[in-house]
Amino acid sequence: MKIERLKLTNFRNYANLELEFNPKINIFIGDNGQGKTNILESIYILSLTKTNRQCQEDELIKFNEEITMIEGIIKNDTLIKKKKVAISKKKKQLFINNKEIHRNRDYIKDFSIISFTPNDLEIVKGSPNIRRNMMNIDISQLHNNYITFLNEYNKIIKIRNDYLKKMNLNGNSDIRYLEVVNKSLIEKATKIYEYRFSFIEKINEYLPIIYKKITGLSNLHIEFNNSIGLEKFDSFEIENVFQKKLKKNFNAELMQGMTLTGPHRDDFSFILNDMDMKSYASQGQQRMAVIALKISEIYLFKEILGEFPVLLLDDIFSEIDMKKRNKIIKFFKDDIQIIITTTDINDINNELLKNSVIYTVKNSKLTRKGRIKYGRE
Numbered sequence: 260m261k262i263e264r265l266k267l268t269n270f271r272n273y274a275n276l277e278l279e280f281n282p283k284i285n286i287f288i289g290d291n292g293q294g295k296t297n298i299l300e301s302i303y304i305l306s307l308t309k310t311n312r313q314c315q316e317d318e319l320i321k322f323n324e325e326i327t328m329i330e331g332i333i334k335n336d337t338l339i340k341k342k343k344v345a346i347s348k349k350k351k352q353l354f355i356n357n358k359e360i361h362r363n364r365d366y367i368k369d370f371s372i373i374s375f376t377p378n379d380l381e382i383v384k385g386s387p388n389i390r391r392n393m394m395n396i397d398i399s400q401l402h403n404n405y406i407t408f409l410n411e412y413n414k415i416i417k418i419r420n421d422y423l424k425k426m427n428l429n430g431n432s433d434i435r436y437l438e439v440v441n442k443s444l445i446e447k448a449t450k451i452y453e454y455r456f457s458f459i460e461k462i463n464e465y466l467p468i469i470y471k472k473i474t475g476l477s478n479l480h481i482e483f484n485n486s487i488g489l490e491k492f493d494s495f496e497i498e499n500v501f502q503k504k505l506k507k508n509f510n511a512e513l514m515q516g517m518t519l520t521g522p523h524r525d526d527f528s529f530i531l532n533d534m535d536m537k538s539y540a541s542q543g544q545q546r547m548a549v550i551a552l553k554i555s556e557i558y559l560f561k562e563i564l565g566e567f568p569v570l571l572l573d574d575i576f577s578e579i580d581m582k583k584r585n586k587i588i589k590f591f592k593d594d595i596q597i598i599i600t601t602t603d604i605n606d607i608n609n610e611l612l613k614n615s616v617i618y619t620v621k622n623s624k625l626t627r628k629g630r631i632k633y634g635r636e
C-alpha cells in the first residue's frame with residue numbers, strides 16, 4: 260500500500276500544498292515548528308479520518324479559514340483510489356473517488372497506516388484508554404466489521420447506563436428489561452473479545468522475537484488484562500463470568516449508574532521477564548517495547564491484509580543510539596513505504612538515505628532533493 264500524492268488545502272500551516280511521494284523512503288527535514296508533523300498528521304487523517312494529536316478537530320483548519328481538505332492518491336497492488344477528507348467547523352465529509360462515503364468502515368479500508376510518534380511512549384506508561392484506543396484503531400484497520408461491533412457495544416453501554424440511572428432515581432426496577440439489555444451487552448462484548456484476544460495472540464507471535472533482535476532482551480510479551488479476567492477466548496466462559504459479575508456488581512452499578520464490567524474496561528500491559536514494564540522498565544526499554552510493538556503490527560498487517568501499511572515515523576531516531584537504529588531498520592523491508600520527519604539528517608541511517616527522497620521543510624515551504632523512482636528501477 261502506498262500513498263502517491265497528497266494535496267492539502269488550508270490544513271494547519273499549509274494554504275495549498277501538493278506533494279508527490281517516493282514509493283520507498285521519504286524524509287522531511289526541518290527545524291521545529293516548520294510543519295513536518297503536520298504532514299504526517301494529514302496522512303494519518305487521510306487514512307483514519309481522525310487526528311492522532313490531542314486537539315479539537317477545528318484546530319486542523321488553517322487560522323482564519325472555514326474548511327480544510329486533505330486529498331490523496333492511494334495505490335495498492337490491485338487498485339488506485341482518490342481519498343478525501345473535508346473538515347469544516349460544522350461537519351466532516353469523506354470521499355472515495357469523489358463519491359461521498361457515509362460509514363467510517365467503508366472509508367478506512369484500502370489505506371492502512373502505522374504511525375509512531377514520541378507520544379506513543381504513553382502506550383506503555385499512560386492510562387488504559389490510550390491502549391484501548393490503539394487496539395481499537397489497529398483492529399479496525401485489520402477487520403472491517405470491528406467498528407460496527409464497537410459502535411453497537413458503545414450504544415448498548417449507553418442504554419444500560421441510562422437505564423441504571425433511571426432505576427436508581429425512580430426506585431423502579433423492571434429487572435426483566437435489564438436482563439434483555441444484559442443479554443445484548445454480553446453478546447456484543449463477546450464479539451469484541453474475540454477480536455481482541457486474537458489481536459493480542461497474533462502480536463505475541465512477533466513481539467518477543469522483534470524485541471530480542473533489537474535489544475538482546477528475551478521474554479517480552481503483552482498480557483491482556485481483560486475486564487472478565489479470562490486467559491483465552493471462550494464465548495461460553497465469557498457469558499458465564501460476565502453474568503456472575505453483573506449479579507455481584509448490581510448494587511454498585513445501580514449506585515454509580517455505570518456498567519463496571521466489559522471491553523470498555525479492558526487493558527493490556529507489557530511484561531518483560533514477568534514484570535510490568537510500566538513500573539519497572541527504563542524509558543529506553545519502554546521506547547524499544549513500543550517500537551517492537553509497531554514493527555510487530557507492520558508484519559501482522561502484512562499477514563492479514565496481504566500488504567504492508569504505510570509507516571509514519573515522527574522524529575523517532577534522535578533518542579535512539581546508532582546500534583539500535585541499525586537493528587530497527589533491518590525490519591523495514593524494501594516494499595514498505597516510509598515517511599520520516601527529522602530535525603537532523605545525521606539521525607537517519609545511510610541505509611535509509613540511499614533509497615530516499617528528501618524534502619526540506621521551511622516555514623510551510625517544501626523543497627525536494629532527489630528523484631522519485633516508480634517501479635523497480
Ligand SMILES: Nc1ncnc2c1ncn2[C@@H]1O[C@H](COP(=O)(O)OP(=O)(O)O)[C@@H](O)[C@H]1O
Pocket residue numbers: 270271272273289290291292293294295296297298318319320321322
Ligand atoms: N490551524 C493552524 N493554522 C495555521 N498554522 C497552524 C495551525 N495549527 C498549527 N499551525 C502551525 O504549525 C506549526 C507547527 O507545525 P508542526 O508540523 O507541528 O512542526 P514541526 O516541523 O516541528 O513538526 C506551527 O508553526 C503552528 O503555528
Ligand SMILES: [Mg+2]
Pocket residue numbers: 292295296297573574
Ligand atoms: Mg514535529
